[in-house]
Amino acid sequence: MTTEKTDAPVPAGAAEAAGTGQLAPLWRPNTPDGAPGAVCHRRLATGLTLPTGAPLTVHLTGTGCDRLEASVAPAGDGAVLVEVRAAAGATVCAEWRVPCLGATAFWTPDTDASRWLPPSWTAPRTVSLALGAPVVSLVGAGDRGLCTAAAEAVAPVRVGAGVVEESDEFVFTFEQEPTPDGPPLRLRIDIGGRHFAAALRSVTDWWAEGLNRPWIAPAARMPAYSTWYSRHQDVDAAVVERLAALAAAVGCESIIVDDGWQTADRTRGYGHCGDWEFNPAAFPDPAAHVAEVHRTGLAYLLWYALPFIGRHNEAWDRFSGMVLREVPRLDAAVLDPRHPEVRAHLVGKVSRAVEEWGMDGLKLDFIDQFAVADPPPAPAGSDRATVQEGLLQLLADLDARLRRVRPDVIVEHRQPYVGPGLWPYATMVRATDCPLSPAENRQRTIDCRLTAGPLAVHSDMITWHGAETPEAIAVHLVNALFSVVQISVDLAAQTPGQLAALRFWLGVSRRYADALQLGDLEPARPDLGYPLVRAGDGGTAVIARYAPLPVALPDRSGGDGPRTVLVANADADPVVLLTAARPERVGVRVQDCRGEILSDTGLDLVAGVNPVTVPTGGLLTLTRGD
Secondary structure (H helix, E strand, O other), X not given: OEOOOOOOOOOOOEEEOOOOOOEEEOOOOXXXXXXXXXXXXXXXXXXXXXXXXXXXXXXXXXXXXXXXXXXXEEEEOOEEEEEEEOOOOOEEEEEEEEEOOOEEEEEOOOOOOOOOOOEOOOOOEEEEOOEOOOEEEEEEHHHEEEEEEEEOOOOOEEEXXXXXXXXXXXXXXXXXXXXXXXXOEEEEEEOOOOEHHHHHHHHHHHHHOOOOOOOOOHHHHOOEEEOHHXXXXXXXXXXXXXXXXXXXXXXXXXXXXXXXXXXXXXXXXXXXXXXXXXXXXXXOOHHHHHHHHHOOOOEEEEEEEOOEEEOOOOHHHHHOOOEEEEEHHHOEEEEOOOOXXXXXXXXXXXXXXXXXXXXOEEEEEOHHHHOOOOOOOOOOOOOOOOHHHHHHHHHHHHHHHHHHHOOOOEEEEEOOOOOHHHHHHOOEEEOOOOOOOHHHHHHHHHHHHHHOOOOEEEOOOEOOOOOOOHHHHHHHHHHOOOOEOEEOOOHHHOXXXXXXXXXXXXXHHHHOHHHHHHOEEEEEOHHHOOOEEEEEOOOEEEEEEOOOOOEEOOOOHHHOOOOEEEEEEOOOOOEEEEEEOOOEEEEEEEEOOOOOEEEEEEEEEOOEEEEEEXXXXXXXXXXXXX
16 A cells, blocks of 8 residues: 655645646535534545546545545556545545546436436535445446446445536545544545446445355345235235235246235325234234245245334334434334334334244335434434444344344345445345336346345336237336346236246246346446346356347357357347357347247358347347357
């Protein structure tokens, strides 16, 4: 590790102007004012060189301290690791600029983010244990990562970025909020120009160092059925058991029973959350009911809105004084995990699903609601100073309790709580709700895949109108192909054609799960919503086409490369243009959206463009010789 300091003071809120060595202030009307106190500054040379030939320098500011210690170490492939230390209670900010050359998109894990290049005066986003992940990437032509930056997920950070209009640069800022123990701000900065997905893989590898990675139960990587869109709160034991049998028949390996099991109310809202007892009229014998579902071969997961305490619960009077905020529109409040009584209540109630009722896992919803802006000071009776510390203790206590009974417990989290600090307490993470929106489901699952590390990534529950065509259903499924597919429709009401499309594509996702979920993922054009995505595990490559784009086949010079190549067509144009690097004899099978074989023959590929007809929702399988 090397350290560089400057003797000259550097004005706060400034960055080095390109090529001058001077510092120019930035206009930031949406950035919170800094905390009062002493301010100190450092300039840190990274040893990296920008495309302009200028060195990349990181400008450091410490508020509430009189000294900063900073170090930098090479991380390979054009990346460095930066560490900044300050006194406990200090706010530390790192800022740097890169030239905006050929930039096409700004990637973040936020579910509501467009891929435009924001101006530098855009408000920074706050990332914490319960909200987001501390990583961003400026992407350029050819999907190159111009600058990919991430922070270690220890303390909450504010992440800012945007175009500097005065200099046509792109500025990055990472500001770590003060914490009592003063952990260092650790950053990874990558300007190596690799594919942005490869740069993000390096980030997740860095995050995973030293973390206790969860063991992922096999069922977590297989298709799942959810009751939410198909039934909403209208669930009972007979309905769930019937749906479980139907889901098993189409290829699902788990069922997730969502909201409604704990109440007879059917008006939505969360006023009946908190006691977490089965509605006895709908589920008279929970353990026997779970055993009946298990007889279908499915794992059983139960939904909990973990933070909420509803007004129509016995627990309301007990805990209404231990909340972070009330949410009148939801008829509920958000519990404060800094209280040991709150944590004990939630762990005791939630763990019953596994301990008493024999379930295989949990769907923990709304964890992001713990991320309250400006929470009240730690109240009397609390034993954790911050909400983040309280939440971390809650999840650790619950995880330990569950794994004592079921070491392979399945726990679902959901966007936007996707950061690495939660990895030890989850086995899968789902795209946030986007019903009947296949393109949005694609983008959200791909975004999640890029930074989910060891966790299985699930699609939002796929649903469709009862009169939908098999082709359109197949398009829904192909848009979720690089994740674990969740479905939520009335399976008893489907036509034979609809069921055939569902069985076929769930079968593809099961058969090629290793390549699709564990292989290297390479999505193209984040600025266009990933119109082409590929993944592979060496022996098999899977490419999905969501727009009328040519498909470049993996080169197999010298016998290397995948022997099997799948091309899924989710576009309305049936003419798929395969581009090959050299002439090659391949086996070609074309199937329609139901899996019916339309052709199965040989094809002599030429070097260049080779048109093949694949119907919408269909699959092309190329088999190469040894």
